Amino acid sequence: MSLKIVDKPAGAPVHKRNPGYPLDLDWVERVRMNRSALERRANTIGARRTVKKDYQLAWLLRAITLLDLTTLNSDDTPGRVERLCAKARNPLRRDILEQLGMEGRIIRPGAVCVYHAFVKTAVGALEGTSIPVAAVSTGFPHGLAPLETRLGEIEASVQDGAQEIDIVIERGMVLRGDWQGLYDSVRAFRKACGAAHIKTILGTGELATQTNVAKASLVCMLAGADFIKTSTGKEKVNANLVTSLTMIRMIRWFAEETGIEIGYKPAGGIAKAADALRYMALMKEELGTHWLQPHLFRFGASSLLTDIERQLEHGLTGRYAADYRQPMV
Numbered sequence: 001m002s003l004k005i006v007d008k009p010a011g012a013p014v015h016k017r018n019p020g021y022p023l024d025l026d027w028v029e030r031v032r033m034n035r036s037a038l039e040r041r042a043n044t045i046g047a048r049r050t051v052k053k054d055y056q057l058a059w060l061l062r063a064i065t066l067l068d069l070t071t072l073n074s075d076d077t078p079g080r081v082e083r084l085c086a087k088a089r090n091p092l093r094r095d096i097l098e099q100l101g102m103e104g105r106i107i108r109p110g111a112v113c114v115y116h117a118f119v120k121t122a123v124g125a126l127e128g129t130s131i132p133v134a135a136v137s138t139g140f141p142h143g144l145a146p147l148e149t150r151l152g153e154i155e156a157s158v159q160d161g162a163q164e165i166d167i168v169i170e171r172g173m174v175l176r177g178d179w180q181g182l183y184d185s186v187r188a189f190r191k192a193c194g195a196a197h198i199k200t201i202l203g204t205g206e207l208a209t210q211t212n213v214a215k216a217s218l219v220c221m222l223a224g225a226d227f228i229k230t231s232t233g234k235e236k237v238n239a240n241l242v243t244s245l246t247m248i249r250m251i252r253w254f255a256e257e258t259g260i261e262i263g264y265k266p267a268g269g270i271a272k273a274a275d276a277l278r279y280m281a282l283m284k285e286e287l288g289t290h291w292l293q294p295h296l297f298r299f300g301a302s303s304l305l306t307d308i309e310r311q312l313e314h315g316l317t318g319r320y321a322a323d324y325r326q327p328m329v
């Protein structure tokens with residue numbers, strides 16, 4: 001079986017990082033989203049078979065490479081983080097890899113995502129792999145600590161070896177329409193990240209309207225975000241296809257205006273392989289398969305890999321494995 005995991009055509013241009021742009025308030029004011037039109041469009045995703053059966057296994061393998069393998073629990077321990085990193089090193093059971101004809105091939109997730117307190121542990125446990133550690137910094141999940149504290153947390157995470165920083169925005173700034181405040185804070189976060197890539201978590205379930213989600217997406221991209229991310233996983237409403245459509249369309253608009261490609265990270269509540277395929281289909285239809293690469297798309301998910309492994313096994317054998325065969329951590 002030949003499975004193409006990541007499109008990297010020889011001579012493909014190197015990804016250009018978002019340098020950030022001045023805040024264009026006229027552009028922000030022009031942004032409007034029509035929720036019912038978005039809902040109609042989102043309903044078409046998954047209404048028919050999302051991915052042809054023959055390609056499903058390849059898409060599920062691709063999904064693993066797009067995964068920020070995450071543990072963000074208040075009772076996380078170094079031991080749990082180490083087990084998650086061991087899973088990141090070998091995301092699929094050997095027998096599944098063999099049946100796929102993929103033994104000897106390296107399949108790795110996009111990153112391992114942890115709280116700041118566990119960055120050092122994760123960096124140590126992933127040594128010798130190319131898997132980056134992502135830290136949720138800036139007072140995750142609410143983002144309401146003093147600005148200096150949040151900036152200090154970013155610097156500490158980078159110092160400990162995080163190569164990606166998932167920051168949270170202050171939702172109140174969006175609700176008040178304080179676009180300058182949002183822009184200035186994200187700009188400061190981006191500066192504190194230095195070479196580490198910055199993913200801006202919008203907390204979309206708390207932003208009240210799709211127009212707010214769209215405007216916040218734009219302001220974060222203007223401020224230099226490398227990724228825009230939906231949710232912390234702790235809000236009452238987390239990632240969904242309607243909000244994804246809003247954010248993806250802002251990414252498209254931003255790319256048309258600036259030539260800069262921003263990554264997209266749906267996160268929170270994505271636990272089923274079938275959901276992952278729907279998000280991937282949405283990306284493919286709205287932005288093209290080019291966007292389904294780890295530097296442009298990630299799932300933020302704590303349990304998705306378990307179901308992907310289950311569905312891969314089912315696709316190969318027609319049977320589901322018992323849960324104990326696929327423990328997560």
Ligand SMILES: O=C[C@H](O)COP(=O)(O)O
Nearest residue numbers: 232233268269300301302
């Ligand atoms: O950023 C990642 C999310 O916190 C993961 O959420 P989840 O536990 O619902 O998959």
